[in-house]
Amino acid sequence: MSELEAKVYIVGAGPGDPDLITVKGERILRSADVVLYTDSLVSEELIARARPDTCVMKSAGMALEEIVEEMVVHVRQGKSVARIHTGDPAVYGAIFEQLSLLKKESIPYEIVPGVSSVFASAAVLGAELTIPELTQTLILTRAEGRTPVPEKEKLRSLAAHHTTIALFLSATLTKKVVRELLDAGWSEETPVAVVQRATWPDQKILRSTLCSLDEDMRKAGIRSHAMILAGWALDEKLADRAEDYRSKLYDKTFTHGYRKGVPAQ
Numbered sequence: 001m002s003e004l005e006a007k008v009y010i011v012g013a014g015p016g017d018p019d020l021i022t023v024k025g026e027r028i029l030r031s032a033d034v035v036l037y038t039d040s041l042v043s044e045e046l047i048a049r050a051r052p053d054t055c056v057m058k059s060a061g062m063a064l065e066e067i068v069e070e071m072v073v074h075v076r077q078g079k080s081v082a083r084i085h086t087g088d089p090a091v092y093g094a095i096f097e098q099l100s101l102l103k104k105e106s107i108p109y110e111i112v113p114g115v116s117s118v119f120a121s122a123a124v125l126g127a128e129l130t131i132p133e134l135t136q137t138l139i140l141t142r143a144e145g146r147t148p149v150p151e152k153e154k155l156r157s158l159a160a161h162h163t164t165i166a167l168f169l170s171a172t173l174t175k176k177v178v179r180e181l182l183d184a185g186w187s188e189e190t191p192v193a194v195v196q197r198a199t200w201p202d203q204k205i206l207r208s209t210l211c212s213l214d215e216d217m218r219k220a221g222i223r224s225h226a227m228i229l230a231g232w233a234l235d236e237k238l239a240d241r242a243e244d245y246r247s248k249l250y251d252k253t254f255t256h257g258y259r260k261g262v263p264a265q
């Protein structure tokens with residue numbers, strides 16, 4: 001990448017493992033004049049890749065206005081600012097409020113995506129979240145806690161679709177999660193996988209079912225920083241019936257733009 005511009009680069013750091021930032025994101029981090037990062041969720045080892053003379057600031061203790069003020073002041077001085085967010089900035093990253101204030105101040109910005117914790121969690125579980133013939137939809141959502149969820153997006157109504165559901169920010173709300181999914185007609189045996197601090201050295205994985213989730217989470221002491229993935233795509237026994245869930249893409253009888261299928265015998 002050539003010289004950075006005087007603007008704000010909103011960069012996804014990935015889920016924790018410092019090597020899961022994108023190549024572009026790392027190049028920006030390594031060259032930026034100013035680095036502002038969410039210290040509770042971004043690895044110090046990653047931030048250590050910034051230039052030794054970079055002004056590095058932690059944002060967890062700052063209010064929105066202070067964060068934006070730092071960005072505005074530095075960009076107006078002709079500096080590049082890397083604003084490092086956990087996972088992918090577009091998912092529960094609270095970037096909308098920062099971007100709208102930057103826009104108001106006519107400060108240019110660019111967003112560099114990152115690996116979201118939902119995909120890092122699926123990876124460490126060895127799971128595909130959209131399995132042919134089983135579910136082709138993934139819902140990313142959260143249980144309602146102190147932050148309200150719009151009426152039409154209550155977990156119970158989303159769950160009526162029986163898709164895979166990924167729950168962010170819900171580790172302390174498992175009783176509610178279980179109740180809503182059961183009310184939506186999910187069976188008590190539905191597989192649920194929880195990954196706490198996916199890709200960090202102290203990562204924890206919990207395999208459970210809807211009826212045992214709350215107790216299993218309590219026993220495992222998982223109360224924060226966890227991704228809850230629920231649905232039959234998380235069934236570890238699915239591999240025993242793998243031939244029932246094959247995609248068309250690699251089906252030898254299926255013709256598509258890159259391959260002519262052979263007729264079925």
Ligand SMILES: C[S@@+](CC[C@H](N)C(=O)[O-])C[C@H]1O[C@@H](n2cnc3c(N)ncnc32)[C@H](O)[C@@H]1O
Pocket residue numbers: 015016086087088089090091092093115116117118121167168169170195196197198199200224225226227228
């Ligand atoms: C404020 S949100 C940020 C999400 C982030 N933008 C992303 O794409 O992963 C924080 C929530 O994301 C999830 N999360 C973030 N990092 C995680 C990780 N390494 N392992 C498991 N869950 C994680 C947890 O549900 C946590 O409560």
